[in-house]
Amino acid sequence: MALIEGLTHLGLGKVDDGRTLLPRVLPGEEVAVAQDGTVRIVTPSSDRVAAPCRHFKSCGGCAMQHASDAFVADWKQEIVRRALAAQRIEPDFRPMHTSPALSRRRAKFSGRRTKKGVLLGFHAKGSDTVVAVPDCLLVTPMIKAAFPALEALIPLACSRKGEIGLTVTDTANGPDVLIDTDKDLTGELRIELAAFAQTHKLARLVWQDEVIVTMLPPVQQMGPAKVTPPAGAFLQATQDGEAALLAAVQEITKDADRIVDLFCGVGTFALPLAQASEVHAVEGEEDMTAALDRAWRETKGLKRITIETRDLFRRPLQPDEFAKFDAVVIDPPRAGAEAQIETLAASDIAVIAMVSCNPVTFARDAKTLIAAGFTLNWVKVVDQFRWSPHVEVVASFTRS
Structure with a gap:
């Protein structure tokens, strides 16, 4: 049995042995730690809440969904x-x-090809495993609506054994997508990607540092001005x-x-x-x-x-x-x-x-x-x- 004495600035619980740091625990909680590192909450804090997102246990994108909003604000x-x-x-x-849930206007997702199709999501905490997050509560509705397009983009941009990064930004004219990949950009692929952007109504599609196509300016409103x-x-x-x-x-x-x-x-x-x-x-x-x-x-x-x-x-x-x-x-x-x-x-x-x-x-x-x-x-x-x-x-x- 261990007592959580406080949290680090990264949200890790400090155990009373002075050495151990545990994720997803709260001050004052008594926990039991198994040999494989699994943590069981024996005496929960009054600030502990049910995580609002069903992906919280597996996804590494969030660290504090187990804590009340009031606790997180004070912390x-x-x-x-x-x-x-x-x-x-x-x-x-x-x-x-x-900021409220569903308001993050930019996110970087990871994409992989699998035997059954593709996988789009965030990495599990401390792992290179990609966890699908179809019901993510962080990103804006526009970004969530772009998930099918991003999944369709993975076979085009990702090698069979590699992984790509897809940075998606919510803009006034649709998703702005930046592809981070080690795959070569051929002339044929460039044409295919331009058609893809048109089909899926992407504002802009960028391959590494090269703009493939801009269908509409991916503008952000800043005061009275529209910035691209x-x-x-x-x-x-x-x-x-x-x-x-x-x-x-x-x-x-x-x-x-x-x-x-x-x-x-x-x-x-x-x-x-x-x-x-x-x-x-x-x-x-x-x-x-x-x-x-x-x-x-x-x-x-x-x-x-x-x-x-x-x-x-x-x-x-x-x-x-x-x-x-x-x-x-x-x-x-x-x-x-x-x-x-x-x-x-x-x-x-x-x-x-x-x-x-x-x-x-x-x-x-x-x-x-x-x-x-x-x-x-x-x-x-x-x-x-x-x-x-x-x-x-x-x-x-x-x-x-």
Whole structure:
């Protein structure tokens, strides 16, 4: 018999022996662990619930469906709180926002050919076994409706013994499908794939880095603008979560006439912010800045957006370059933006809206800003990755 003392940031239960980590358990539960590693819940927690998805036991896509929504919300907020406490930061937290089920607008599925046909789904936890998930509760109805088309695509794109990745994005004009495979693309296959996209009403079909066909632009709505992102380009996981982050960013920057948007992507924040402010948008990937620039030029009523393609890790904006801006929006990758934060701290900028998908690097960067005289006014946790350990944060920093 073992007692679960708490959870790691990945949702694994810490057993009272100080060494063992167990999946899908909750603090306070007594469990019995068989020699084969199977876990039996002897005394369940009051926060334990029946998993809403029938695939939960076999699929590795979700980690926390056995816990109540209230428990998961508190646990995720505590992950952020602990990361900040490790840097001796104790901010005010705003109420957490959680995206609903059936709202994930992008997912990467695995596909295999089998003796009986094909298999489409997610990997089992810690395994290369593909588990079919026809009743998945994560992805949008459009993505679920595309399952038959994806299954029909597997024999075309997958070798007999290989596995392919199928990244599917919900767009205004139908599914946007990116194929990751080691199979050779022949001229005959290219023609077959183009016909396939037309038959199955795919907005766009991409083979590795090559666009096979675009039937209709795979657009995403960002404020009043319609953006066509490059295949596989970063998007916030749900439109619902994106709206929550945007509302917070707009509140923080509401008095700014000129805003610089760092790690701007395809315009998640820049395009909506341009309804009220001029924006200078900076991103390291040229195809993303090109998509943003095109969307701005094609949208009436927006204030000026200037574009800069720049590697902010190797060449961050310098302190004097912030002199012409009233506020900064920064949404770096998981590694954070240590070099850029240092130059921000040395600048005269007074308002920063920071978005982060990594509480640890967020806390590190927050410490640097606070040491330079910024006040961390509040933090809001946004859970776009329902039933997973992942968490998003948006925060307001100001200084006199």
